Amino acid sequence: MGCLPSGLVDWDAVYSAIQPHATFAAGVLFGLAWWIWGDALVVSIALHGASFAPLSLLPGLGATAAVLLMNCVSRQEVAGEYLDEAATTRAKLLLLLSYLVSLGSLAGAVALLLAGAAGGGRAGGGGGGDTWVGASGVLQCCLVLASGMLCWFFHAEDSQLGGYSYL
Incomplete structure (x- = not known):
């Protein structure tokens, strides 16, 4: 696989060792992502006197929507093992849409970070608190998408539970 010599790593054993704990780890990453963003927002408001900008909420919501879209499609649907060609194409398009939404939310988070670093056009400029909210927004998007x-x-x-071992 890739640049590693064949037979060096037993990928099936790695997959079977990680798989029972992956959903729990994804939930922890998702919760951590939103906690980091919320903490940065509260610190920005409390210490820097910034006001809440609802626009800073959009990248995280977009990343969450992308994760929901992504997990509506299973790997078997994308591989087309048991579906007809039209259903496989629909699954691939939904997965592509989720990737586009995730990239858009990440780009929005970076744009908010850059706007916060430049002062965001607000009176007083500086943007010290806004920079941390922007940086936490980028980190939030990355962690939410990694969890997805x-x-x-x-x-x-x-599994009989729709594919999720902890639900």
């Missing part, structure tokens, strides 16, 4: 990918990739395929 972890949950999607390590989905239990043969």
